[in-house]
Amino acid sequence: MSTLSVSARWTFRLHRWALVVWAVLVAAVGGLLLWTAGPLADKADRGWRQAQACSRLSRCVVDMGLFHTMYGLMTAAMVLLPILVAAWAGASLTARDLESGTALTAWTQGVSPLRWLAVRLALPAGVLTVSATLLVVLHRYAWAAPEDRTGPYTRWWEPFTFHANGPTTVAACLAALAVGALTGLLVRRTLPALGITVAASAVLLGGAHWLMPHLRTPVTEVGPFRDGYPGMYTGVEVSHGMVTRTGAHIPTPDCTATDMNACLRLFERHGGTGFYTTFHPASHYWPLQLSTTALLLVVTALLTAASFVVLRRRTG
Template identity: 75%
Template sequence: MSTLTVSARWTFRLHRWALIVWAALVAAIGGLLLWTAGPPADKADRAWHRLEQCRRLSRCVVDMGSYSTTYTFLTYAMILLPFVVAAWAGATLAARELESGTALLAWTQGVTPVRWLAVRLALPAAVLTVGATLLVALHRFAWRALEDRPDRRPAWAAPFTFHTNGPTIVAACLTALAAGALTGLLVRRTVPALGISVAASVLLLDGAHWLMPHLRTPVTEVAPFREGYPHMFDGIEIAHGMVTRTGAHVPTPDCAAADMDACLRIFERHDGTGFYTTFHPASHFWPLQLTTSAVLLLVTALLTAASFVVLKRRTG
């Protein structure tokens, strides 16, 4: 039996409870997503139909069911997964074995430090990729359950829905894994490594979310004042404001008037001719997903390379 196989079996035995917990999370969230796409979505759809039929009444009470609440809860649960991964990776993937001396024992049994780290990264990465990808597919299924009423389901551009509906959440889990491993190698103490890993993942993933709208050229739409800001809530907004007679895009002047006509006169005195909105439409969903995922995977690769460099320097 090769040392690589021995290392893989030892890694599995050492972290089998983490695997069990991850499998339980995937099964629980995935099962609830499937259920959400069924009875709760059907009830919400019927409620919207009843609501439209009784709009003319002075009073109308309709039970919308649990679709929205359950969907929101499961979306939040998926968003938290990378931070759970970071906490586990920082605390147990490397730091605990280094702190307890288990890693040193493995290195004396014919497993080189490079192979030791490679196995500890490769196996969790494979499990995380499979589990997170399955959850993304089920989340999209639940999100699309109200297919005939897209105006009533959560907006595709809502930050949490955006990330849980595509591969960015999968890439985020891998980035958190790499960040936790590097932190564990640097800190070598379980509890501090846990906290630092989570904090580092928050910074990295928040940075990726901030960068995301700037990874593709947005669309700018212009409309007359009477039509308001075009596509204000149709996508991921970058900027909005007023268009002048020269075609310049400037901030909309403040207006505290009680009616729109008074505001329009103020806008026109500032040479305004209409409003503009710069945004990403729904057609940019996949390009933004893929470019953001590519950035996260690049960060993951850099963190992984740094982990091997740190390990090599620590072990000679």
Template identity: 70%
Template sequence: MSTLSVSARWTFRLHRWAVIMWASLVAVGTGVLLWMAGPLMDEAARGWQQVQACGEGPCIVRDDGLSLYMSTYDLVTDALFLMPFLVAAWAGATLTARELESGTALPAWTQGVSPARWLASRLALPAVVVTAGAGLLVALHRYAWSSSEGRMGTRAGWWLLRTFYANGPALVAVCLAALAVGALTGLLVPRTLPALGITVAVTALLFTAAHWLMPYLWPSVTEVNDFGHGYAGEFSGIEVTHGMVTSTGAHVPTPYCAADITDRCERLYERHGGTGFFSSYHPASHYWPLQLTTSALLLVVTALLTAASFVVLRRRTG
């Protein structure tokens, strides 16, 4: 039996409870999401139909299914959005830092397992488990979200922060990046609690940076509306920038208007030479390009962090 397979078996034994807990969370999430897409969605759709039939007149509506669906959706979506931070906390605390802090890694390196193979085995199993579990939950979340199309008028917009990530592969890429951050942090700071805190903080910064860059990773579309129709894509896409169009065709910031009457604001804009609003944004057709480019960026960062981990380990072990 190869030393790599022995190391992989030891990695599973070392982290078996984490694997069991992760599998349990994925199983529970799978059940809840399938319930949301099926029986709960049916109840919510009936509740929505009752609300629509009621109109503006007085009537008694039992919308228990609708309320339960909305609260369950919020809870599950929040849980998926926080998933990278759960991975970061575990990776920072146990992936490499715990063995280096306790000194259990040194005997492994002197018993035929090279440091590079030791690190490879520590990364491989968690990467497979995290990718499979997070990928399944993301796919089911998108399925549950899509099941409400045409059946309810309260579906969360695809462009909303939590829904955008919970519905696509970019969230899985963030989880893998968190895993790589944890491995590198544990090698640099081989103490469990400091490594945990640093990993979570760095993952938050990385997630924030990726979200900030995301709208610029794919060309946006620009539309011009008259003042009466407001900004294009304001509640239907991811906005990049907006402002006012002048009579010369220039795009300038919209002058501040504190009036609560639209006509007064329009007169103010016209005094500044404005003829309408412009908005650069990403429509629904840009969903997959944004998801894939963001995922690619995060995977490149993950690869760089992983390579840095091997370089640090090599220098640490001579």
């Protein structure tokens, strides 16, 4: 039996309980997403139709069911998946073996340090890719399940839904795995590595979300004051403000007046002619998803390469 297969079996046995917990978590979230997409979405549709039918009545009590609550919980769970991966990877993937001396024992029994790390990364990466992709597909199914999309449903551009509905979640899990591996190799202590990995992953994922709207050129729409901000709340907003007579885009002056006409006169005194909104429409969804995913995968590759460099230097 090759040393690679021995290392893979040892890695599986060492982390089998983490795999069991992850499988239970994926099964639970997946099952709840199917429930949300089925009976809960149907009840929400019936409730919304009843609300539209009785909107003219002075009293109208409608039961929308648990769709919105369950959808919100499952979306939050999807967004937290990379943080859970980071916590496990930082505490268990490399730091624990280095702290306990298990890694050194493996290296003296025919498993090279680089092969040891390769197996440590490859097996969890495969599991994460398959399971996270499955959950993303189920989440998109639950999000699209309600038939009446004019109801009070979560829009595609809302941050949690945006990421839970696409491959950025999968890439975020892989990036968190790479952060944990590198942190463990550098710190070599379980608890400090756990805390550092979670913090670093949160910063990394937050930075990726902040950069996301700037990875593709947005569109800008301009309209008269009476129409309000064009395109507002229809996509990923980058900026909005006032258009001047010279065509410049500036922040809208503050107006505390309760009369809209008074505010319009104020805007006109500042040279304003209308409002503008710079945003990403629905047609930019997949370009934004794929560019953000590519960014996270590049970071993952760099972190993985850095892990091998650190291990090589420390083991000779």
